Amino acid sequence: MTHRQRINALVGLLLGMFVAFLSSTIVSNALPTIIIDLHGTQDQYTWVVTATLLASTATTPIWGKFADLVSKKLLVQLSLILFTVGSVLAGLSQSVGMLIGCRVIQGLGLGGLQALVVIVIASMFSPRERGRYQGPIAAVMAVATVAGPLIGGVIVDTSWLGWRWTFFIGVPLAVVAFGVVQRTLNLPTVRKDVTIDYLGAALIAAGVSVLLIWVTLAGKSFAWASGMSYGLVAFGVVLLAGAVFVESRVTDPIIPLHLFRDRTTTLATLASIAVGVALFGGAVFLGQYFQIARGYSPTAAGLLTVPMVLGSTVSGAVSGALITRFGRWKIYLVIGAVAMTVGFGLLATIDHTTGIALISGYLFVLGLGMGMTMQNLVLAVQNSVAPQNLGAASSTVTFFRSLGGAAGVSVLGAVLSSRIVDLITTGLAALGITLPDGSGGAGLSNLNELPPEIAEVVRAAYGDATARIFLIAAILGALAFVAIVFIREVALGTRTGIEQLRDAQREATAAPEAATNR
Template identity: 75%
Template sequence: MTHKQRIEALVGLLLGMFVAFLSSTIVSNALPTIITELHGTQDQYTWVVTATLLASTATTPIWGKFADLVSKKLLIQLSLLLFTLGSVLAGLSTSVPMLIGFRAVQGLGLGGLQALGIIIIAAMFSPRERGRYQGPMAAVMSVATVAGPLLGGLIVDTSWLGWRWCFFVGAPLAVIALVVIGRTLNLPVVKRDVKIDYAGATLIAAGVSVLLIWVTLAGKNFEWASATSYELVAVGVVLLGLAIFAETKAADPVVPLRLFRDRTMTLATLASIAVGVAMFGGAVFLGQYFQIARGYSPTAAGLLTLPMVLGSMISATLSGALITKYGKWKKFLVVGAVGMAAGFLLLATTDHATSMVLIGVYLFVLGAGMGMTMQNLVLPVQNNVAPSDLGSASATVAFFRSLGGAAGVSVLGAVLSSHVTELTTEGLANAGVDMSKAGGSGAGLSNLKELPEQIGTIVRASYGDATGRVFLISGIIAALSLVAILFIREVALKDKSAMQQLDAERAARGAAEVAAVSGAVIDSEMIAEVDEIEDRVEASAPSGRHAAPTGRHAAPDLD
């Protein structure tokens, strides 16, 4: 592929990634309206989001493994088709269970888009050259993640559109990305003998799904310390244990466990979990804070997150350009992790009355940290692994980032819900209000306007004060990410793309095979010549009692 072709293909890939991340957050501000119109319950409210996260997280490593075995172009086209189909069907849903099912289909395509986007970019560009494009990649991810709630709010607030367009809006963009990729992406397909690890793929998906179901429902449908909770954890751990066993026996495992012998791979995986919490948890709970605690509309809530978007875009672009220029990446990851931890810890000091200017500054710091960390974190992994393992390694990092997001949203949501209940009960008691008039613990966006003014004010203040604890936990997790990054050994970035490395490896193997064959021919010719000389000597040498000639008539010394 020429440079122009690679840039054109990159545009299509970025458009696909934009659609993927946009779909993850676009429903967050629209869900109260959706659940009300489709007559859903509070449990179904959670599952509309969880179904997509479950499907995408569980299938991410599987898409990555297939990328090492078959055509990457075919796989990303299939991902886009699945995503588009799921989006259109979700928009046509007439009940919440139907919507949840189609959101799962959407999630299958989303998992492929998340994993294959970074894999294909790594195949086209060298690790060092890739830094130049990390800015646009991180900008796309940041804008899509934060713009989702903004766009969702605008759609819901626009009477002639309606909530169904939250799902329809992504379909045309996905189709455009499909056409662009079909015309521009021309990566060679490496033919290999493939043995699909169906057992490992099934067990990984099942184990991850069970654990995500546990963290999603615990604290809501059953207590964290309950028989149901213990049973789900036990089933999830057993399934993942069987998956690990299956991977050790598989000829071609979905997640090659040998990758984790590399310290860089293991530490980057741990750090990626915190990035997942930052990306997904930050966007979800910021939207709730602005709408519930501060009383802003869905559209305004989206606009108030713009400082985080700007911080991410600026830092990602600058750090990417500097990484390409100098070939060094670690200091940018360290600074990014420090910024992410600092941003969360600053937000942890906020309550329902904090100055919006201060919150904007804190969000800018958080966004700057995220921009330096999000995409740059996969660079050392892609730089370290063999080209043949590029898909599996990249998808594993993306998988744990997505897993961190899914688990983080669920766990942090449970923490928020519990703390809101405590603060609301305390506030109502101090105000001398009967708790039964507060509409129960489910008071929130969906029924906040129905509450009496005094109770509504107390609930809003409780949400605002409780959100700080969520950001405090996120800050601690981000600090753990910083520790992991500090222990990653810096290796200079390579100047060859994955496809160029594969070409070089194949050329080297071909040269070695030619040399081996040439050596074998030479050896066989020499052996034949020696045998011929020996035959001549034996035929001319005297036998029996006659002595062998000496002097110049002696037989040649074959030694």
């Protein structure tokens, strides 16, 4: 591929990545309307989100392993097809049950796009060269994450569109991405015997799904300390233990366990879990803070997170350019982890009266840390593994980051909910109002119907409780910083993934011939 072809292919891949991340967040502001229109329940509300999360997270390492075995171009296109079909069917859904099933199909495509885009980029560009493209990648991820709720809110508020367009809107972009990839992505397929560990894949997917179901539903559908909770944890652990046993025995495992003998991979994976919990868990509740505690519309709430996008884009672009120029990457990971921790620490000081300009500054600092941390962790791992394990290693880091994010949203949500109830109860008690047991929560659905003095207590509770979420995120950011400090820096390679793989195969072929000639 010429340089122009690689850049054009990169545009198609980033478009696919944008669609994938957009679909994860665009539905958030539309869900209340969807559930009411389709006559769904609160449990089904949760499952509309959980279905995609389960399917994408559980299949990410499987897509990554396939990328080491068969055509990457074919896999990217298959992911886009699954995503497009799932999106169209979701938009046509006539019941919440049908919508949940379609969201699973969407999630399968999403898992593929999450894993494959970074793998294909690694195949096209050398680690040293890859740095200069970190900025656009960070920008796409940040913009899609913030733009999703914003676009979803606008679509729902527009009478002639309706909630179904939250699913349809990504279809044209996915089709364009498919066409660009078909025309420009011409990576050679390195032929080798394909052996797929179906049992290991099934056990990994099942084990992760069970644990994600537990963290998603615990505290809502059943208590954290209950027989159902203990049973799900035990079942998930048994399934994953079985997966580890199988992976240690098969010839071609989905997640090669020997990857974790490398210190960089192990520490980057640990840091990714902490980053996932902190970023996904913390960022999800920003919209709620702006809407409930501060009274902004969904559209305005999305715009208020723009400083975080700007920080992420700037730091991703600048650190990437410097990495490409000087070949050093660890210093930017360290600085990024510090900035992320400081950003969350500053946000842990906010309440329902904190000035918006001050919050914007805090979000900018957080964005600076995000841009230098997320993709550079993947780069560090890609630079340290053998070329034949590039796909599995890249998807493993992405998988654990998503897993941490899924767990973070649920656990931090439970902490937030408990704190809100305590603050509402205390605030109303000061007004001489005693709440019955089991009540104490209020949200956008009934906030405007409350008497002004009670509504103010509720808004203040949401605003003051959010700080605790960011405090926990700051602690996790500090843990990620500790893991990053102990990562050993290895000079960035100057060969693409395809070139490394071809050279490795030539060496493997030449070794027996040399021995025979002797």
